[in-house]
Amino acid sequence: MIQLKGLTKGYSERSKVLDQISLEMKKGEFLYVLGGTGAGKSTLLRLLATEEEEFQGSFSLFGYEMSRARGSTLQAIRRSIGYVPQNVRLIQDFTVFENVALGVSLAGSRVARAEVRAKIYELLDRLQLMSLRDTAASRLSGGEAQRVAIARALARGPELLIADEPTGSQDFQNTWNVMDLLHRANIAGTTLVLATHDREIVRKLRKRCAILSHGKVMIEESLCSL
C-alpha cells in the first residue's frame, strides 16, 4: 500500500527534513512513527497524506507513483485517506457535525444519508462530542477540535488513516477512547500510520514502529519494544 524508497525531502543539501527514508507497508498494517521534536515525523505524515509535493526518491501509494499523480488520480487517492493533521484544520464556522459530514461527502460515499448520520452520531458519541454536535468548531477546545478531526477521518471509512499526534491534547479517558477507535478501525482493515510522543500508548498497544531521528529511520521494529 505504501512504498518509500530512498525518499528525501529538504530545502537544501544541508537541511534535509527527511533523509533516504525507505519503508514499506501492506494493507491493514499499523505503524507507529516515533521520534523527538524535529525528527521529521510530521513531514513524513504530511507526505503520506499527499500534502507535500516536492521530494526526491520513490514514493508510491495504493500502487500509484506519487511524483506523477495528478488530477483525478490524486483526488481518488485522497478520498481513500483519512488524515488527522497536527494542527487539526477544521472549518471554523461549520458545526462539529458539518465538519465530519463534509469529510464523508468528499470521500464519495454512496451510503444512504440516514446511515451516514447514524455512523457520525455513533462516532461523536464514542468521542464524547455528541453534546457538541451543533457547536461551531471555533468554540471548541483544542482537545475537542482534535477529536472532531479524528471523527472526520474515521467517518470517511478510509483505507489509509494517518494521524499526527491524535492524542496530544487528550485526557486519559479520551486518549484511550481515541486509541480504541483507531485500533478497531485497524482491525476492520484500515491501514494506520500514527505519530505519537506517548510511550504509554506504544507500550500498551504494541505494533510495528519506525523511530526517526534527524530525518532518518534509525530503528524499525515489527513489534515495538519501547
Place this chain on the structure above:
Amino acid sequence: MFALKLAFRPWRLQPLSQLLSFATLSVLLLLAGFFASLATALPGVRKNLEGDQIATVFLDPSAEPAAFETIRDQIRVTVGSSATRIEYVDADAFLATIQKNQPDLAKEVAALGNEKDWITPRHYSLRGSIGEKTVERLRSIPGVESVAYSARRFEPIIENLSAIEWLSRALFAGILLAMLAVLLLLGRLNSGIFAEAEEIVAQMGGSSWQARFPARLNPILLASGAGLLAGVALMRLNPWFMTKMASLSPFFGGLQNQSTFVSGPLLLLVGLGMGVFAFLLSPRTLKAYS
C-alpha cells in the same frame, strides 16, 4: 449544501463589508438600469421628432373651389398614412383661428374684404412623417401652386438626444465594468476567507472545482441579490424618473410610456450575468492543491 454554506462564509465572518458591497452593487445596478431605460427610450423619442414635419401645400389661386376636393384626395393618396393631419386653411379659417387670441388683428384682416385672400392664400397644412420625395410628388399635383416644407426642423434637438443616448449607453457600460471590478476585487479580498476551506476540501479528495466553487459562487449570490433589489427599486422608481425627465421638455414626452415590468426582471438578469462573469474571471485562489 456545504458549498452554499461555504459561499456565505464572508457574510458570517465579515458582514459589514459584505453589506457595503451589496449596497454598492445594488446602487450601481439601479443607476445602470436608469441609464439603460433612458438609452432604450430615447430612440423612440428621436424617431417621433424626426417624423414630425410640416408641409404647407398652397393651392393655385385660379383653382375653382369645386376642384379642392379632388386636390385633397390626391394629397391624401400622395402622403398615405405618413401624414397624421391634413387641414384645409383659407382666409375664413385663418380668421377663425386668430379671432380668439388676436381679435384686433382679426378685425383688420376682416376689414380687407375680398382682399384678405391675398394675405391668407388657400392651402392645406400637413403634419407627420413627410419626406422630401413626398414633397416633390405634392408639387406635381395639378392645382398645387407651391409647397413649403419644414425640412429637419428638429435636427439640433435630435442630435442632442442622440448624444444623450450614447452617453447613457457609455455610462451603462462603465457602471457594469465598475461593478465587475468590485466583484473581482471582492473575490480577491475574500480569497483569504476561503483559502483554508479550499485546502481542507482539496486534501479530503475534493476536486479543484469543488474546492473553489464556494469562493466563486459568492459573487453570483451577491450580484444576483443586488440585481433583485435594484430590479424591484427600478420598477418602483423608473416611472417617477421618467416623469421628471419628461417634465424637462415636451420633447421627452415619450419617455413616460416606458414599460418597467420588463426592465426590473432584466436588471436581475444583468446582476446574475455579472455574477457569472465574475465567477468565470475570478482568480484562482487555490495554489497548493491545484
